[in-house]
Amino acid sequence: MLQTACLMAIPERMTDERARRIEGAGAIERFLRTIERRAVRMAELSTRQREDAIDLVQDAMLAFVRSYAGRAAAEWGPLFWRVLDSRIHDWHRRQRVRGRWLGWFGQHDEEGEDDPIAAAPDPHEPGPLARLADGEASAALESALQALPLRQRQAFLLRLWEGLDVAATARAMRCSEGSVKTHLSRALATLRKRLDDHR
Amino acid sequence: MNTPRNNEPWLERSLALLQQSADGLDAATLSRLNRARQAALAQPRYVARRWWGAAAACAVALVLALGLAQRDRMPPPLAAPSADAGVIDALVSDDDSADEMVDDLDFYAWLDAQQHDDEG
Numbered sequence: 001m002l003q004t005a006c007l008m009a010i011p012e013r014m015t016d017e018r019a020r021r022i023e024g025a026g027a028i029e030r031f032l033r034t035i036e037r038r039a040v041r042m043a044e045l046s047t048r049q050r051e052d053a054i055d056l057v058q059d060a061m062l063a064f065v066r067s068y069a070g071r072a073a074a075e076w077g078p079l080f081w082r083v084l085d086s087r088i089h090d091w092h093r094r095q096r097v098r099g100r101w102l103g104w105f106g107q108h109d110e111e112g113e114d115d116p117i118a119a120a121p122d123p124h125e126p127g128p129l130a131r132l133a134d135g136e137a138s139a140a141l142e143s144a145l146q147a148l149p150l151r152q153r154q155a156f157l158l159r160l161w162e163g164l165d166v167a168a169t170a171r172a173m174r175c176s177e178g179s180v181k182t183h184l185s186r187a188l189a190t191l192r193k194r195l196d197d198h199r
Numbered sequence: 200m201n202t203p204r205n206n207e208p209w210l211e212r213s214l215a216l217l218q219q220s221a222d223g224l225d226a227a228t229l230s231r232l233n234r235a236r237q238a239a240l241a242q243p244r245y246v247a248r249r250w251w252g253a254a255a256a257c258a259v260a261l262v263l264a265l266g267l268a269q270r271d272r273m274p275p276p277l278a279a280p281s282a283d284a285g286v287i288d289a290l291v292s293d294d295d296s297a298d299e300m301v302d303d304l305d306f307y308a309w310l311d312a313q314q315h316d317d318e319g
Binding site for chain 2: 036134
């Protein structure tokens with residue numbers, strides 16, 4: 001009797017589960033649609049190449065859906081950025097290894113938090129952001145963001161552009177909340193100096 | 200957007216420019232992103248794996264329940280055999296000693312008659 005009831009209940013549960021999955025797939029697709037453009041730009045600021053940036057975002061999407069689709073929708077944001085942040089770090093490691101082998105030293109070490117060259121203002125920087133036309137201002141901003149060490153740039157983009165709170169940013173960057181505040185404070189100081197101090 | 204220091208004009212402008220650059224991505228990039236998204240959604244997901252795990256657990260539970268039900272329906276074990284039953288078993292069993300006993304029944308009948316004669 002009990003077994004019959006169990007067997008009768010399975011198709012109904014399957015239908016419910018299927019409906020939930022379809023609804024879930026729609027929610028995940030909507031979520032990915034809302035973040036994919038910012039994800040590409042974030043990756044591109046690190047890689048400086050659009051193709052590599054799209055590849056990283058694609059990898060991040062695959063890993064995110066495979067591992068975290070079952071989580072609550074409220075957790076998706078920090079989890080996706082965490083996956084992408086991890087992919088960006090992997091990309092930089094591969095570049096460093098490749099750079100060692102090729103003897104290519106043109107690109108500075110992104111992990112060097114206290115690199116004075118990275119922190120120094122660019123003499124070709126076009127001037128205060130507020131006075132520039134959009135195209136020039138975008139170029140100045142791009143240049144300033146690319147010159148930031150990776151952790152500072154990620155803290156700035158996740159915390160201020162993506163709008164994650166300090167705890168969520170720390171989860172996405174796999175570091176403490178104190179580290180997030182430090183990275184963000186340094187990033188703001190550097191950017192302010194480059195984009196605002198010429199007024 | 201949750202920005203702690205967006206009262207600074209350069210920061211406000213920077214964030215606006217960043218968003219502008221994301222909104223203005225070219226069609227080729229958007230097309231590739233669309234394909235990437237569809238590929239990610241088409242792969243087997245954590246939810247599906249969890250469903251198969253639950254189905255397997257349900258199947259194992261069902262098999263166990265059926266096994267227990269079958270065990271309850273089996274007849275009770277037989278009572279211990281009596282001494283007479285042992286003799287009958289010995290007579291009807293297939294071993295060689297029982298066969299010899301049946302073959303020599305005439306001899307045992309003659310032996311019995313001889314014992315009665317001796318007593319009489």
